[in-house]
Structures are given as structure tokens and as C-alpha cells.
Amino acid sequence: MTEQRRLGRSVWRWIVRIVVGGAAGLVVALLLGVLLSAEVRFVLRAAYEEARILLARRSIAELLDDPELGEDRRTMFRLVLDARDFAANSLGLAAGDTYTTFAEVGRDTLVLVVTGARRDTLAPFLWRYPIVGAVPYKGFFDFEAARATATRLERRGYDTYLRPSAAFSTLGWFNDPLPSTALRRGPVSLVELVIHEIAHNTLYVPDATPFDESFALFVGYRGAEAFFLGQGDTARAERVRAIWRDQKRLSGFYADLVTELEALYAAHLPAEPRERERQALFDRAQERLMGPLAEQLEAFDAASVAERPLNNASLLAFRIYLTDVDLFDRLLAEHGGDLRATVGAIRAAIDARGDRDPFEVLATMVPH
Secondary structure: OOOOOOOOOHHHHHHHHHHOHHHHHHHHHHHHHOOOHHHHHHHHHHHHHHHHHHHHOHHHHHHOOOOOHHHHHHHHHHHHHHHHHHHHHHHOOOOOOOOOOOEOOOOOEEEEEEEEEEEOOOOOOOEEOOOEEEEEEEEEEHHHHHHHHHHHHHOOEEEEEEEEEEOOOOOOOOOEEEHHHHHOOOOHHHHHHHHHHHHHHOOOOOHHHHHHHHHHHHHHHHHHHHHHOOOOHHHHHHHHHHHHHHHHHHHHHHHHHHHHHHHHHHHOOOHHHHHHHHHHHHHHHHHHHHHHHHHOOOOOOOOHHHHHOHHHHHHHHHHHOOOOHHHHHHHHHHHOOOOHHHHHHHHHHHHHOOOOOOHHHHHOOOOO
């Protein structure tokens, strides 16, 4: 997940340097936050939390040398180092020093992410920042502030969706440590997360969040599959394949629902009949989740998937990670299943794309 990465890299680096610089810098930053806007206070809080995480970093290699390290953490730390080495050496990803260190964050959720959307169109609520501009979500280290923000949006008539995130990427601007929240995952999910976040270091298209996240999800899962196959762990490799198949099924489900909702909103019905039709669409979608789709799921727990809320905000949040993911698999097939070559081809095409939409670029790379 990369919820905090779009907060303005120049601003971010400047503020973190102030905070890391010592108590005097922290006092100055906090006073500025009080005096300036709520959004500046938000950025200062995010920068403070990032600085706190960076200051808590410990070398994973040194932790592995500690004889008192528990066996569970020892196993997970070794898995992280092996996965990041695989990402760098076998997949050609820009691993840098990402996840060579570890930070204890002291809670089970790193950030709480808020998404908002209008009820009469699939348009996200946008938060605007200096330099960065508009972003379609907002990640909070302060969970009460996240809930309060969602409540304010709901009072204004917006759909909202809150979800936890266990990790994020700073796109290589800092040597991101592995947060302790990531260790709550099992081995398969942990390897996917490591490769996913390193993929963000490798390719990032500004103002193209659905492409960035869908690309990273593809590389994370296909990379984890290749990693476990290389380890001779066919059971975990098949587990990854099953999860990826489920993700693609959900991608198709959400895409169909988006098409239905867009047709409804394009009809420009009065508010009351539009709300009735909208709720009927969501009810039918929920039935599909509980029925035919649930029967197809191989790795995901059908009940937990069906419990996900369905509204405009949640749908947009889900689609950020699951947009046209079949395109990536088609490109992988075009390159004979060679993930490294596929990533290289995508990077080259995106670098040469000009102002074209990245998904349009991908579509031209596969035969019709």
C-alpha cells in the first residue's frame, strides 16, 4: 500500500529533516502546524510519524545475529531479506535498501485510509495539497482524525470507506524499514507485500494511482509466485496463484458493477428514484458476491469478501488496485512468462508514453 507517498516529496523531505534534526526542529514544525492550515498540520503529523519510524530503524541483519530473537521473527526476517534479494536480482526491481531495516511501530495498524465519493456519480472526493495537487484518498496516523473526517464527509452527503494499511512506500526517497505491522501477515502475503512495495520504487506514474497500484499488485503476486517456485515451495506458489485468480475474479466483478452504476448515474434520475435504483444495484451485487462469485473463490474467504461494504467510495477504493489487471497477465504471456522482461517492457513503454493514459499504452502492447 502507498497511501502516504503522494503528500509532496519535496515538502515531505524538508519537514522530515526538520523533525529528525532534533527537538528544536520539532517545536518549530509543531508551531507552524498550529498557525497554518489543517492540511499543513496533517502533513506535519505525517512527516513526524515518518521521522519517528525512520529513527526507530534497526538493521534486520543485526537483529538476525541476536541470539534472543524469537524463532518466528527470525523466520519472517529471513523471508523478507530473501524476497527483496529476489526482487532485485531476479526481477530487476529497484530494491535499493528498502526493507533491510525493521521498525517497531507499537500498534497493529500503521495508517487508516479514508476514501470519499459523491453518491450521484463515481467521482472521488479529492484532497488538495501544495505541489502534489489533488489525491483521491487520505491516510491518517491519527485514527480518530480519520474517523472524524469520514463523519464530516458523510454529513455532507458523501459515501465513505475506511480501511487499514499495514505498510506504505516512499518511492525510494527514504530507505523504508519493514514496519512491525507487516509481520502480522502470513509468509505468502508478506512476500507479496515486499515485492509490491519495491515495485513502486521501480515504476511510478504521477497522477495515475489505479495504474500504479494495479501494476504493483500484479508484480507482487506474480513475483511472489516465482519466488516460491524458486524456493521449491510449490504449495505456497500455488497458494499465490489461487489468490491472484481470486483477485482477477473480483476485478471483473467490480468492473461490471462500475459499468452498471455509470449507466444509472448517466440517466440523471431525480434523487429519490436514483437512490432506490442505486441501492437495488448494490443489493444485487451483494447477492452475486454471496452466490456465484463466492462459489468460484479459491483462496479468499467468501464470507469476509461479502462483508466488504458496497458504496461508491469503497468501489473506487477497490478499483484502485484492480483496474484492468488482465492486461498485465496478457503482457506476461506475450513475454513467455518472463516477469523480468515484462516489467522491463512496461517501463520502457511508459517512459515513452508522452501524455497518454498508461492503460492505453498497455493495451497497444498486446494483440487484439
